[in-house]
Amino acid sequence: xxxxxxxxxxxxxxxxxxxxxxxxxxxxxxxxxxxxxxxxxxxxxxxxxxxxxxxxxxxxxxxxxxxxxxxxxxxxxxxxxxxxxxxxxxxxxxxxxxxxxxxxxxxxxxxxxxxxxxxxxxxxxxxxxxxxxxxxxxxxxxxxxxxxxxxxxxxxxxxxxxxxxxxxxxxxxxxxxxxxxxxxxxxxxxxxxxxxxxxxxxxxxxxxxxxxxxxxxxxxxxxxxxxxxxxxxxxxxxxxxxxxxxxxxxxxxxxxxxxxxxxxxxxxxxxxxxxxxxxxxxxxxxxxxxxxxxxxxxxxxxxxxxxxxxxxxxxxxxxxxxxxxxxxxxxxxxxxxxxxxxxxxxxxxxxxxxxxxxxxxxxxxxxxxxxxxxxxxxxxxxxxxxxxxxxxxx
Numbered sequence: 001x002x003x004x005x006x007x008x009x010x011x012x013x014x015x016x017x018x019x020x021x022x023x024x025x026x027x028x029x030x031x032x033x034x035x036x037x038x039x040x041x042x043x044x045x046x047x048x049x050x051x052x053x054x055x056x057x058x059x060x061x062x063x064x065x066x067x068x069x070x071x072x073x074x075x076x077x078x079x080x081x082x083x084x085x086x087x088x089x090x091x092x093x094x095x096x097x098x099x100x101x102x103x104x105x106x107x108x109x110x111x112x113x114x115x116x117x118x119x120x121x122x123x124x125x126x127x128x129x130x131x132x133x134x135x136x137x138x139x140x141x142x143x144x145x146x147x148x149x150x151x152x153x154x155x156x157x158x159x160x161x162x163x164x165x166x167x168x169x170x171x172x173x174x175x176x177x178x179x180x181x182x183x184x185x186x187x188x189x190x191x192x193x194x195x196x197x198x199x200x201x202x203x204x205x206x207x208x209x210x211x212x213x214x215x216x217x218x219x220x221x222x223x224x225x226x227x228x229x230x231x232x233x234x235x236x237x238x239x240x241x242x243x244x245x246x247x248x249x250x251x252x253x254x255x256x257x258x259x260x261x262x263x264x265x266x267x268x269x270x271x272x273x274x275x276x277x278x279x280x281x282x283x284x285x286x287x288x289x290x291x292x293x294x295x296x297x298x299x300x301x302x303x304x305x306x307x308x309x310x311x312x313x314x315x316x317x318x319x320x321x322x323x324x325x326x327x328x329x330x331x332x333x334x335x336x337x338x339x340x341x342x343x344x345x346x347x348x349x350x351x352x353x354x355x356x357x358x359x360x361x362x363x364x365x366x367x368x369x370x371x372x373x374x375x376x377x378x379x380x381x382x383x384x385x386x387x388x389x390x391x392x393x394x
């Protein structure tokens with residue numbers, strides 16, 4: 001008899017609808033050890049699916065496979081190859097060398113994130129079930145991709161919810177050099193695997209960076225929460241008149257300057273300001289400074305349901321001031337990567353910001369994560385990044 005988890009009566013619906021999460025409140029009994037692959041059974045003992053178990057997490061089971069057959073080595077290999085194959089067209093022409101290869105639950109591999117940067121892969125093991133077999137998965141990834149090495153960046157605080165310590169270092173193959181340069185639509189960016197945010201670069205904004213570039217010719221652009229200058233460089237390459245990049249991190253902006261040089265741009269013609277965006281927007285408003293295009297791409301504001309209200313206040317604050325700083329017909333590219341803030345709620349917050357700013361605005365289009373970050377239909381939680389392109393009407 002394999003390890004198993006039995007559900008409470010009438011709690012099997014989410015499994016039947018192929019949602020991959022089972023919370024502690026749905027589980028009646030577990031005959032398993034932490035990290036075990038378990039048979040998920042309804043209250044009558046009927047088998048429903050296979051998943052891995054961790055009693056320390058609020059999400060106690062993450063479903064891997066539906067049906068009778070358990071997930072064996074061949075199944076893991078097939079899942080990885082499928083995910084890699086889905087991204088092949090994006091990388092085919094050589095103008096883009098970086099992509100998310102495995103997007104966790106949305107690729108049927110809960111807790112596993114893998115990003116490719118040229119010849120190197122960066123892996124995040126965010127759950128106990130994945131952490132236990134990350135070494136084996138890294139070897140499978142080398143075989144599936146032909147990459148030279150797999151570097152681990154499992155230093156996300158979410159691992160604490162699984163009872164895991166943060167870890168980073170070489171998992172398989174050769175260690176990457178200290179600096180790797182990626183191509184994105186022909187644009188060059190330096191990536192620091194050891195010290196960069198997440199896996200080193202925000203690949204989920206690829207399409208949105210290109211869109212900002214398409215609207216930047218001849219414009220004065222303000223890029224807030226600029227990190228290493230992604231939006232700024234697209235704007236500069238597209239002929240922006242002037243770009244101001246703002247971030248609290250001096251080292252990040254120093255990398256932005258290096259990225260300017262990689263792309264043949266003159267950083268001395270633009271501004272790089274180390275400052276708190278909330279404070280700087282208010283200062284600019286008092287000074288009467290204005291811009292043609294503003295990008296607001298803040299870090300995650302809400303990590304729990306109890307933080308959503310405060311997060312919305314933060315979003316409203318920066319967007320209200322951004323509306324004041326926009327010239328007539330100016331464009332605001334505004335984002336939230338807080339998964340707990342729904343697109344509908346985010347739009348309401350932006351409406352409130354425009355209303356309090358005393359301006360009329362139009363939504364030109366909604367935005368979300370790039371295509372290598374797909375969202376599984378049975379897992380809407382995967383749609384964490386949302387954004388709006390707004391135009392100030394007067």
